[in-house]
Amino acid sequence: MKLNVVRLNEVPACAAGGIIGALVFLFAFPKGAISTLMHAVLGLPGPGAGIAMVVGPFVILVGLIAALLTRRAGSAAIAGLAFAATQALVPGLLGMASSGSGALGSPLSIVGIALPGVAVEAALALGKGVKSRWRSMVAGALANAVLLGFYGTVVFPRTYKPVAPRDVPLLMGLALAGGLLSGYVAWVACNPLLRTFAVKERQ
Numbered sequence: 001m002k003l004n005v006v007r008l009n010e011v012p013a014c015a016a017g018g019i020i021g022a023l024v025f026l027f028a029f030p031k032g033a034i035s036t037l038m039h040a041v042l043g044l045p046g047p048g049a050g051i052a053m054v055v056g057p058f059v060i061l062v063g064l065i066a067a068l069l070t071r072r073a074g075s076a077a078i079a080g081l082a083f084a085a086t087q088a089l090v091p092g093l094l095g096m097a098s099s100g101s102g103a104l105g106s107p108l109s110i111v112g113i114a115l116p117g118v119a120v121e122a123a124l125a126l127g128k129g130v131k132s133r134w135r136s137m138v139a140g141a142l143a144n145a146v147l148l149g150f151y152g153t154v155v156f157p158r159t160y161k162p163v164a165p166r167d168v169p170l171l172m173g174l175a176l177a178g179g180l181l182s183g184y185v186a187w188v189a190c191n192p193l194l195r196t197f198a199v200k201e202r203q
């Protein structure tokens with residue numbers, strides 16, 4: 001079966017989506033905002049709650065929108081990589097601090113933030129027979145679980161402290177719920193355009 005890979009002329013649009021998403025994220029959540037919201041306001045355990053409920057769902061939403069609109073393999077990965085690179089480069093250029101337990105902007109963070117795009121691609125490819133809404137939601141949940149798993153096993157032990165075993169079920173539940181929500185929002189946002197594309201293709 002022929003793989004429907006993203007075309008060269010579609011790469012800039014996918015990358016632009018990732019860049020715009022990262023800029024919105026950086027200005028919406030300056031240093032300390034996620035940690036304060038997760039731990040001081042909501043009282044959730046850490047580290048990991050911010051990744052599960054904010055960072056992951058945000059980057060997954062960007063990747064899923066790119067994948068759903070282009071309907072081509074590679075779109076989510078490109079958007080995710082552009083998001084990660086922008087998140088790493090822009091704070092330094094603008095003098096914005098982006099350090100913390102999540103090491104946002106570090107090489108480890110670039111790998112971690114780019115991972116959901118790859119996971120989205122895999123989940124969408126495996127679920128071709130599933131209706132688009134559920135495929136999008138499941139892809140979001142799996143991608144967020146992958147991101148949390150990477151941070152919990154690779155990033156946090158090096159940058160802050162290991163995730164407490166007792167917190168894993170709650171954090172994973174939050175990650176799955178956040179990913180499902182991202183998948184649903186992406187599908188709702190893209191569905192009107194997808195219907196328009198379908199009508200045009202039948203004409």
